[in-house]
Amino acid sequence: MPFIKFSQSERRRISLFFICLAVALGAWLFFALSNSYVYQARTVVRFVNFPQNKAFHSLQSDTVKLQIEGTGWQLLFSKMRINPRSVDIDLKDLNKQTFINLSDQLGYINRQFSSTQKIVYVQPDTLYFDFSSRAIKKVPVELVSDIKFVKQYGISDDVKINPSYVTVTGPKEDLSKITVWKTDTLTAKNISRSISSKLAFKHPSMANINIYPSYADVKIPVEEFTEKMVEVTIKVQNNRNYQDVKLLPEKAKIRFMTALSNYSKIDRDYFEVVVDLDNWTQKSYNQLPLKIAKFPDFCRLISIEPQAVDFIIQK
Incomplete structure (x- = not known):
């Protein structure tokens, strides 16, 4: 199919036509949108x-x-x-x-x-x-936090929130669904010292719910942690039919991190390690795995040795 060839003057007239058409469309669009x-x-x-x-x-x-x-x-x-x-x-x-x-x-x-x-x-x-009718209810405050500590540091004691309860008012059926009231998120990074902050409470999700007060003072004790080890005698649970169960070994070594101020206070009495004899009588385990039944708050477990023990049953 042969191409149609235009002269230079014809090409100028075609170009001018499309320019005028574009200007006209632009003007129409401008006035229409105005x-x-x-x-x-x-x-x-x-x-x-x-x-x-x-x-x-x-x-x-x-x-x-x-x-x-x-x-x-x-x-x-x-x-x-x-x-x-x-x-x-x-x-x-x-x-x-x-x-x-x-x-x-x-x-x-x-x-x-x-x-x-x-x-x-x-x-x-x-x-x-x-x-x-409006009802009144007091609910405990729950801290929401996202805190990143410097290595070897952490929370060393109970977090103190004042007030620890808020007064919530609203319809009784709505209050029955409320068990705690959360704070806004406390965000902090590279923390190596205690934190004191004033936090607002979460805004009610329903317009007919009110809380008092609106803010809480939060104090978080932070200390450096160090490693410690204690030996704890292992106890036997669910021994219902046997005169004696001898464990090999009889003690477990627990390694954990604790705050420097608590180092001298934390001893073996703060821990309890147990084995469950049902793991042998009901599940036929050849060794009894250790389970930590008691562990102090604000300490961090590193390891427990051994993780399972042999045993001898005396009927």
Whole structure:
């Protein structure tokens, strides 16, 4: 098939045509995107101004759909343009009714967004709530931490949290599911000294749950650790039918790391090593494996020798 050859002037006219077409399309697109449109975006609801002396359950999802009036440019980039990512809903009217009409709060909602965006409708238009009397419960505090220590260092004693309990208020059925209240994560690296920190508590996942207080003081004692070894007599468990069980050897050597301040305090009385005779009578083991039944807090096990012992049964 022969190629169509254009003269130089014809090529210039074709190039000029496509340039004009591109300019025209660009101008049309610019003016089209500059017009106003209504588009939709989903956002998360945050409740403020909770009703006093009432606990409540929201009867719908924690997200709403916003109808936003804006330019085509905003429509094109709607996912990036929604700011903030959540919308505050005022609950003061729940002191006298069991629902919130979002149409009455459009002015309040619009003040939370950019002046170039106008919220014209919220779906659902009405939020309904189920009420119950508020209950009070005290639950222990649980520290959440991610601490990396310098080699040979570690926690040497009980972690102190003040307060050790928080007061939680909310619906009784929700409080029954709460057994502890966690702190925010305490993150620290290369630690070689004791830690003192003020930590906030985790924010309630449900809007109708409140906690008091909001912060806790945390003190974590940190010391250098050193190695120590003790010999412990091995005890026999579940010897129900035999007069005597002789173990070979009769003692175990436990190597562990302990804080320098505890070195002289930790002795064999802090440990208990046992063997279970059921491993022979029920499982036919030829040797009895050792198990540590008692081990001091804030020590770190290195090894136990031997890991299993021979035995002689006297009927």
